[in-house]
Amino acid sequence: NAGVTQTPKFQVLKTGQSMTLQCAQDMNHEYMSWYRQDPGMGLRLIHYSVGAGITDQGEVPNGYNVSRSTTEDFPLRLLSAAPSQTSVYFCASSSSGQGYTEAFFGQGTRLTVV
Amino acid sequence: AQTVTQSQPEMSVQEAETVTLSCTYDTSENNYYLFWYKQPPSRQMILVIRQEAYKQQNATENRFSVNFQKAAKSFSLKISDSQLGDTAMYFCAFMKHLKEYGNKLVFGAGTILRVKS
Numbered sequence: 001n002a003g004v005t006q007t008p009k010f011q012v013l014k015t016g017q018s019m020t021l022q023c024a025q026d027m028n029h030e031y032m033s034w035y036r037q038d039p040g041m042g043l044r045l046i047h048y049s050v051g052a053g054i055t056d057q058g059e060v061p062n063g064y065n066v067s068r069s070t071t072e073d074f075p076l077r078l079l080s081a082a083p084s085q086t087s088v089y090f091c092a093s094s095s096s097g098q099g100y101t102e103a104f105f106g107q108g109t110r111l112t113v114v
Numbered sequence: 115a116q117t118v119t120q121s122q123p124e125m126s127v128q129e130a131e132t133v134t135l136s137c138t139y140d141t142s143e144n145n146y147y148l149f150w151y152k153q154p155p156s157r158q159m160i161l162v163i164r165q166e167a168y169k170q171q172n173a174t175e176n177r178f179s180v181n182f183q184k185a186a187k188s189f190s191l192k193i194s195d196s197q198l199g200d201t202a203m204y205f206c207a208f209m210k211h212l213k214e215y216g217n218k219l220v221f222g223a224g225t226i227l228r229v230k231s
Contacts, residue, residue, distance in 0.1 A: 107156075
């Protein structure tokens with residue numbers, strides 16, 4: 001089972017460059033989210049989606065764009081990278097079933113902006 | 115807004131001993147879930163244990179158990195018979211029960227646990 005796949009695993013960008021972090025899941029989950037992990041701050045929600053065509057902002061959305069054109073994919077775009085966006089990024093997905101549904105995480109992307 | 119606080123940045127324990135990681139949270143919700151996640155050096159996020167707020171009984175999973183005090187908004191993790199493989203960062207996390215919120219998680223800052231041989 002592939003689960004949640006994030007690419008790339010590592011990336012170095014120069015300030016001002018743009019890039020897209022890819023996230024794909026093969027579990028037909030409706031809910032998908034992007035988090036960033038920084039030392040001493042845990043994981044913080046950037047953007048999330050409750051289904052194809054529906055996205056909303058999380059706690060730290062500035063500098064990031066998302067779209068959800070299919071159930072499977074939820075890419076995160078950095079339009080003009082800044083050193084403050086150096087972080088580890090996680091994508092997660094879960095189903096919208098009744099009651100509790102477990103969140104599945106990708107392996108993370110370590111991004112360094114120089 | 116919900117907040118999750120882990121007041122112990124780092125802890126260490128001898129192999130085979132018991133250790134307790136602390137977590138407090140703040141919310142006005144009555145129905146919610148609480149979790150402990152483990153993150154080893156591989157960066158993988160692994161669900162250790164979860165607790166439904168409406169359940170009074172504390173959750174247990176093998177060597178892992180929680181002490182859930184709803185009135186005090188406290189959710190500690192006890193690891194018994196610690197093993198070297200338990201060395202990791204541990205995150206406490208909160209999730210609202212309402213589905214329209216998309217299963218969003220609010221995390222604490224994390225506690226690094228080192229198990230010594």
